[in-house]
Amino acid sequence: MTTSITIATRESRLALWQAEHVQARLADELGITAALLGMTTRGDQILDRTLSKIGGKGLFVKELETALAEGRAHLAVHSLKDVPMELPEGFTLAAVLEREDPRDAFVSNDYASLAELPEGAVVGSSSLRRVTQLLSVRPDLRVEPLRGNLDTRLRKLDEGGYHAILLAAAGLKRLGLGHRVRSVFEVDQMLPCAGQGALGLEIRSDDAALAQALARLAHLPTWLACEAERAVSRALGGSCSLPLAAHARWQDGALHLDAALGHAEWHTSPLLRAAVAGTVDTVDAARALGQQAASRLRELGAGQYLPV
């Protein structure tokens, strides 16, 4: 294959950091030189509505896929959690890279943790997953929408619009903003979403040579964990309008998968939770574990939580 390729990336500071990280790994480990092609996606442009209302995760990846399809780029680097559960025909995930911290972070200028927040405090988040889990332990809090890239969200916090905001720890750490994290939620307090903290490398399905090269960058434990997480979401309809959390971790050689589903409209409905574990050594086995967790959630009444 050619030793020179183009990476399509969004232009937020986090997306560029991630693309440059992959660019450096391609050079160091595979001897491949990569140029970056920065692009603005619909998801970056529309900031006044929640993602679930404007078409979901696909909005962040479609323009990049078009660049791949047209041959203007060969590889798209994504935060895996922004990648839809079903990729369109003709595209594939060539690798998932080792995960950063998958946890959610509590960010505030005045309070060190959720426990310190006074009754009725205003918390910024547009993530249904974070909001339902937050309100399940602190129904007194007022949640206000908060969108935009990480810098924008931090600026809105600093301008005084919120007492605290919730963000992924991984993004903050990658941008050198780890000092803004006042506390991290343990995963059993605030279960992360499928793929949180991991990077996914998307290519055209027919690019076998690139697939083979990129496989060497893959981190199998992260990949299998994320396949299990994503399978839960896929089995339940895969839409990002669902307040669905799924997180898998390795312990004593087995993959332990936790999933939680909240109600999109009635934030105070009890969260449904499932926990499954198994020895997993293939993508298919990982997906089967995810489907098992989804079946548990259905047994617990997930049907009433899903859009009709």
Ligand SMILES: NCc1[nH]cc(CCC(=O)O)c1CC(=O)O
């Ligand atoms: N939804 C936006 C997004 N996509 C990836 C990250 C953070 C990095 C990651 O989880 O990989 C974020 C920001 C956030 O959720 O706070």
